[in-house]
Amino acid sequence: MDSSVSKAKVRIRISDIIFWVVALFFLFWVLGNRGLWASEDRWAEVTREMFLSGNFFHPTINGEPYFDKPLLTYWLIALVSALTGKLNEWTVRLPSAIAGIMVLWATVFLGRKLWSEEAGRTSGWILLTAFGFLFWSRSGTADMENLATVILSIAWYWTWRGRENFLTYLVFYLICFIGAQTKGLTAVVVPMVALLPDVLRERRWRALLSPSHAMSLIIGLALYLAPFIYANLTQGSYQETGLALVFQENIQRFFHPFDHVEPFYVYFYYLPVLFLPWTPLLLVAIFRTTASIKNLDGKTRWLVEATLLIFLLFTASGSRRSYYILPILPFCALIVAVYLKTVGEEGWKRLGLGIQEGLFALIVLFGFLSPVICFFLQKRIDFVVPGDVKLATLIVSFFALTPWIIKRWRLNLLVKVTGINQKAACLVATAAILMGGFFCWQQVRFEDYRTKKPFAREIQTQVPNIMPTDIAFYREIETTVLFYLDVPGFVRVVKSPESVTNFLRSGKDTKVLISTRRDLKYLFRELPAGTLGQPSVNEKIFPWEKNSEKKLVAWEIKREGG
Numbered sequence: 001m002d003s004s005v006s007k008a009k010v011r012i013r014i015s016d017i018i019f020w021v022v023a024l025f026f027l028f029w030v031l032g033n034r035g036l037w038a039s040e041d042r043w044a045e046v047t048r049e050m051f052l053s054g055n056f057f058h059p060t061i062n063g064e065p066y067f068d069k070p071l072l073t074y075w076l077i078a079l080v081s082a083l084t085g086k087l088n089e090w091t092v093r094l095p096s097a098i099a100g101i102m103v104l105w106a107t108v109f110l111g112r113k114l115w116s117e118e119a120g121r122t123s124g125w126i127l128l129t130a131f132g133f134l135f136w137s138r139s140g141t142a143d144m145e146n147l148a149t150v151i152l153s154i155a156w157y158w159t160w161r162g163r164e165n166f167l168t169y170l171v172f173y174l175i176c177f178i179g180a181q182t183k184g185l186t187a188v189v190v191p192m193v194a195l196l197p198d199v200l201r202e203r204r205w206r207a208l209l210s211p212s213h214a215m216s217l218i219i220g221l222a223l224y225l226a227p228f229i230y231a232n233l234t235q236g237s238y239q240e241t242g243l244a245l246v247f248q249e250n251i252q253r254f255f256h257p258f259d260h261v262e263p264f265y266v267y268f269y270y271l272p273v274l275f276l277p278w279t280p281l282l283l284v285a286i287f288r289t290t291a292s293i294k295n296l297d298g299k300t301r302w303l304v305e306a307t308l309l310i311f312l313l314f315t316a317s318g319s320r321r322s323y324y325i326l327p328i329l330p331f332c333a334l335i336v337a338v339y340l341k342t343v344g345e346e347g348w349k350r351l352g353l354g355i356q357e358g359l360f361a362l363i364v365l366f367g368f369l370s371p372v373i374c375f376f377l378q379k380r381i382d383f384v385v386p387g388d389v390k391l392a393t394l395i396v397s398f399f400a401l402t403p404w405i406i407k408r409w410r411l412n413l414l415v416k417v418t419g420i421n422q423k424a425a426c427l428v429a430t431a432a433i434l435m436g437g438f439f440c441w442q443q444v445r446f447e448d449y450r451t452k453k454p455f456a457r458e459i460q461t462q463v464p465n466i467m468p469t470d471i472a473f474y475r476e477i478e479t480t481v482l483f484y485l486d487v488p489g490f491v492r493v494v495k496s497p498e499s500v501t502n503f504l505r506s507g508k509d510t511k512v513l514i515s516t517r518r519d520l521k522y523l524f525r526e527l528p529a530g531t532l533g534q535p536s537v538n539e540k541i542f543p544w545e546k547n548s549e550k551k552l553v554a555w556e557i558k559r560e561g562g
Contacts, residue, residue: 015419019121022432023104023128027097027137029440032090035453040140041480042066044092047077048483049490051087057231058238062477063490065240068249071227072181073142092140099148100137104128106151107330113158114299115338122337122420122428123330129431132274132322133329134439142183143323149179150327153191164204166212173220180224185250190327193313194306201298257319267315270322275332277431280359282332284352285339300338307331340424353423360400360430367397382543389445396437403429452552455539456484459554462536463512472503474515474523478552481514497526504531508559518549532557 036044046059046066059066059074076095081087107127111120127133136143153175160168172191179187199205207213228242235241272279289296289304296304307328314325340349366373370393374385406413407426414425459481468489473482475495482491494500494513500523504511513532515523523532535553545551 015121015417018417019124019128019419022436023101023124026128026134026436026439027100030444031093031097031138032088033444034089034447035450036089036092036140036480036483037450040089040092041483042068043073043077043140043142044087044089045479045483047074047081047092048087048486050074050078051081052488057227057234061479062482062493065238067231067240067242067245069142069183070181070242071231072178073145073183076145077140089140093138096139096141096144097137099144100133102148103133103137103144103151103330106148106155107333109155110151110158110330111334111337113155114303116341118420119334119337119341121418122340122424123333125418125420125424125428125432126278126336127330127333129428129435130274130278130329130333131276131435132326134435136323136326138439141323143326146179146183146187147326147329149175149182149187150190150194151330153179153187154194157191157195161198164207164210164213166216169213169216170219173216174223177220177224181227185246186324186327190310190313193309194331196309197305198302201302253319254317257317261318262320264315264320266320266322267311267325271311271325271328271332274322274326274329277359277363277434278333278336278356280355281336281340281352284348284355285336288348289335289339300342303331303334303338307335341421349423353427356427360427360434363434364397364400364430367393367400370394370397384543386445386448389442392437392442392445396433396442399437400430400433403433449542451540452478452480453484455537455552455554456481458537459512459514459556460485463510463556466510466512470507470509471512472500472514474500474513474519478514478516481552497523500527501531504557504559511557511559512554513557514552514554516549517551517553520553 042061045061049060049063050056053060056075056078057071059069059071073095077087077092080091080094084091104124104127108120108124111123113120136147153172156168156172156175176188176191199208225243228246231238231242272282275282286304286307289300290308293301293304310328310331311325314320314328317324370385371390374390377383377385403414403426406429411422411425414429415422418425418428420428466487468487468491471485471487472492472494475493477491477493485491492503494503500513503513532555536556537554539552541548541551
């Protein structure tokens, strides 16, 4: 065998190993070290209550129906929990991290199949170091599982594009409709929209009129509807219907949104943020490839058209949120990779690379100036950055300079490690250090400023083994606290001073009442003086928090004989 070919294969194999080792580290390291945030609590609590009730087809939060999302992501968390014997932050987020690996694999696969080994590898590195991808891969929600099925269905199509038979169609629809069971019908609509340009241009739509295609679509749709139908048939006293929410969450939300209403142009802002730090190269790549779309090869033209159609699809929806457009990220990574490798004038590439280098230089400079910035933050708003975060920022900034030092003296080393060309190797290495340092070190150290988990733990310490009937939330449930309290049943929600009084008078046991500070004025004004006294547990308020009304307080109230 030719020695140069042998060395090339060794180089590719080593760089691939390095990529997947880094990917596993970025997605799984300290995955469970942060408390639940935002909507993660809903996935965690719904799954906890499924185990409490033994009912895995009728999701609830505090016993109240909660069918806002399909069932599969809850089941995935439940499966991990059953296998590990635990239900915590790690088990809640693990399905998303695994889905992130699947997204990376499908993206790299598409790049290699449609363009080249280097295009696939470059797209993988760019996606791995994109803020939105890492953020949602490390979050316990349905978004990354949804994205995984979208890009896997696209990869399946391009793998078997020339074989139009029942099995090919069936697997495609199974992937799509399984994805629809994670977050909704976007897992079906997005692949169809993305593949539409190729289907029309190559006149493949004729094959879609075949009985085999219709039968595979029907089977996929039946698989999607089966859990909802079973849930309806076994509904009993359960009030919500999954089938009704399919219409509400997928059709009504698109045409007549009832929440998440934002201006039509928000994705012009959200997409660049999600794709940081690669936004400069993305903007140049989209501008140049779109401008020369008629001169592109068929596969690259499809990629550009598919990306634009996905963007227009989400923009056309009346309901908009930043994470809705996550399915576009692999396409953006592929556009940048293909642009750097095959498309465009060298002058524009140099401009994009130069701006990208400038952005990284600013980030590193910001890191070195962080002690001064932290000093002024403390002076102006009393925000105190933890000392280990300051140290971590300085260390990460220092290491982010090392690729530039290596580039000057041993550029080939960066090429061997990343497996991509000289133009992007240094940038990829810098991005990996910055993003890995942030998600695997710096971000975790801010956990001290997350207060709901410590609040729940303090209640557990003060009132151990309390029964669910002796806990009440005033006006509304705080789902994160409910999950961390982990009581073996459903708690009360009292919505008036009279119901608070009745709750406190019931039985002779110790009672725990939880309220927001915003509602204290109602409780103190309308309850008899001395009924509650001072709260026993207070959610911590930091000096820089100007609005503390959403913070929680709790009273431990002992009845006579308790």
